[in-house]
Amino acid sequence: MATVKSDIEIAREAKMKPILEIGKKLGIPTEDLIPYGHTKAKLSLDFISGLSKKKDGKLILVTAINPTPAGEGKTTTTVGLGDGLNRIGKKTMICLREPSLGPCFGMKGGAAGGGYAQIVPMEDINLHFTGDFHAITSAHNLLSAMIDNHIYWGNELGLDTRRISWRRVMDMNDRALRDIVCSLGGVANGFPREAGFDITVASEIMAILCLATSIEDLERRIGQIVIGHKRxxxxxxxxxxxxxxxxxxxxxxxxxxxxxxxxxxNPAFVHGGPFANIAHGCNSAMATKAGLKLADYVVTEAGFGADLGAEKFFDIKCRKAGLHPDVTVIVATVRALKMHGGVGKDDLKKENVEAVKKGLANLGRHIENVKKFGVPIAVAVNHFVTDTDAEVKAITDFCHEHGVEGFKCTHWADGGKGTEALAKHVAALADKGSSQFHPIYDDAMPLWDKVKTIAREIYRADDIVADKSVRDQFKAYEAQGYGKFPICMAKTQYSFSTDPNLKGAPTNHVVPIREVRLSAGAEFIVVICGDIMTMPGLPKVPSAETIGLDAKGQIAGLF
Incomplete structure (x- = not known):
């Protein structure tokens, strides 16, 4: 039996073309690409500004069922579908988020695709890349330093040190930094106060960068950040x-x-990286909009299941960036559906059609939800070698019964060739122009009602609950002029509910709101539900334990 190569081995064997040559495919002049070595480049703002009068291509969103430890392969499918569309002669651009170092060294791994459906250079993309995350971390913490410095030198603005809401960030999972006391050590170090760290992907600066439309808009949004309150x-x-x-x-x-x-x-923009369980989960609006001007089709993804990623893509990104999605692809796997059907991780390799059928309630819920936004749907069954024909057929039959088409996709093993059938169907759906996209709530709806709408319509909860202090905060935000902002739900990705262990398609649950935060620069309200953390911790056995350099000086263990 042939040994299956690891993602990093496959990526290392890639025959990459010079990045300037990739740019030529899109009609980007050499002078408008800023190379970072031979295989990465940034696109100049002047070139992006010059695209404004060009016609937009078709926008395809890839989302998924609720994730399980078995994996769904949403990014892998995004890459595979992009390659498949290019393979059938459709000029296609892929738009993805940048990976965070936290998951790379934690439990989830990188986010550059997998198998023969990857973006490269995989090691660079998963690690320091072009330094975007470091710049975001530095900008965020510069503001933190200037706040404490302002207080140290007399606090002219009268900031109440008990009401400073701006925290610090770092791009690493470190639970020890969730809550800290800073400025200890005496008079020379300032005035002690409580503070804390979030992971960089939860930073409002990350959200602002991903929603800004220009350098001027970026600075305007940064200036609007609320850092705290006076007495x-x-x-x-x-x-x-x-x-x-x-x-x-x-x-x-x-x-x-x-x-x-x-x-x-094939070309791919990889830009920005907010998590979908604690932030808005989409790559930058600037990259997506540029892609729509440069290609006939753009395939992008939104993090985790459609209850988080797709909802925020539709209700936040599309609303703010003026985007009109043409097709949604929902990714499912036999293995993940078995887990939603009650099968343990150790038994996933055994055929169990009944468990697949039981788990399909989760896929069905996502199909129903996406239909509420008026966007046509296709389902990609991301194929694993242990999947049986009977299990795959159970999924495609279910899809057909729900008015959508499901396709077995073998892109992990076969690259773009493995998604040709899906690509043809998706292109036909997009070209048909039948999308009637609309967000699920209006701007004018009260903030509390927006949250309730998401909880009832998407999570199928009976209600939302919160302490009086949280409800009062919603009213205060409305009084301050933030009532038209959309909602960014921070919630577990593993379930429609706030209980990560509640698989399938639960009903009759309640969504508890623990905290609400204003992101005035990003122009949305973050609603933190259940036990979700904005600074993750490392697992008992983090990936960092097996990552290192081999005898040849090459990176090993990264996935």
Whole structure:
């Protein structure tokens, strides 16, 4: 039996083309690409500005069922579908998020696809890449430093140190930093106060970068960040302590979309990386909009299951960026559906059609939910070698009964060739122009009702609950002029409910709201539900234990 190569081995064997050559495929002049070595480049703002009058291509969103430890392969399917569309002669661009170092060294691994459906250079993309995350981390923490420095030198603005809401960030899972006390050590170090760290992908700076439309818009949004309050409850903004200009300087290169390629030498923008369980889960609007001007089809993804990623893509990104999605592809696997059907991880290799059928309730819920946004749907069955024909047929039959088509996809093993059938169907759906996209709630709806709408319509909860202090905070945000903002739900990705162990398609549950945060620069309200953490921790056996350099000086253990 042949040994199956690891993702990193496959990526290392890739025959990459010079990135300037990939740019030529899209009609990007050499002078408008800023190379980072031979295989990565950033796209200039001047070139992006010049695309405004070009016609948009078709926008295809790839989302998924609720994830399980068995894996769904959403990014892998996004890459495979992009390669498949190019393979059937459709000029296609892929738009993905950048991976975070936290999952790379934690439990989940990287986010550059897998098998023969990857973006490359895989090691660079999963690690430091072009330095965007470092720039975001630095800009965020510059604001943190300027806040404490302002207090140290007399606190002219009258900031109440008990009401500073701006935390610090780092791009690593470190539970020890969730809650800290800073400025200890005496008078020379400032005034002690409680603070804490989030992971960089949960930073409002990350969200702002991914929603900004220009360098001017970026600086405007940064200036609007609410960093805390005075004793009289009045707000203090980032622009009040004169931080916006310097932060924008740190972010000026990070704002530029990153161009890379797939294993099949097709173009991909990889830019921005907010998590979908604690942030809005989509790559940058600037990259997606540029892709729509440069290609006839753009395939993008939104993190985790459709209850998080797709909902935020539709209700936040599309609303803010003026996007009109044409097709949604929902990714499912036999293995994950078995787990939703009650099978343990150790028994997933055994055929169990009944468990698949039971787990299909989760896929069915996502299909029903996406239909509420008016976007046509296809289902990609991401194939594993242990899947049986009977199990795959159970899924495709179920899809057909629900008015959508399901396709067995073998892109992990076969690259773009393995998604040709799906690609033809998706292109036909997009070209038909039948999308009647609309967000699930109106801007004018009260904030509390927006949250309730998401909970009832998408999570199928009976209600939402929160302490009086949280309900009062919603009212305060409306009184301050933030009532038209969309909602960004921070919730477990593993279930429609806030209980990660509640698989399938649960009903009759309640969504508890623990905290609500204002992201005035990103222009949305973050609603933190259940036990979700904005700074993850490492697992008992983190991936970092097996990552290192081999005898040849090459990276081993990264996946």
């Amino acid at each position: 009289d409850k009045g707000q203090v903004l980032a622009k009040d302590i004169k931080a916006a200009g310097a932060m924008t300087v740190l972010l000026k290169d990070a704002l530029l979309p990153n161009l890379v390629q797939t294993l099949e030498n």
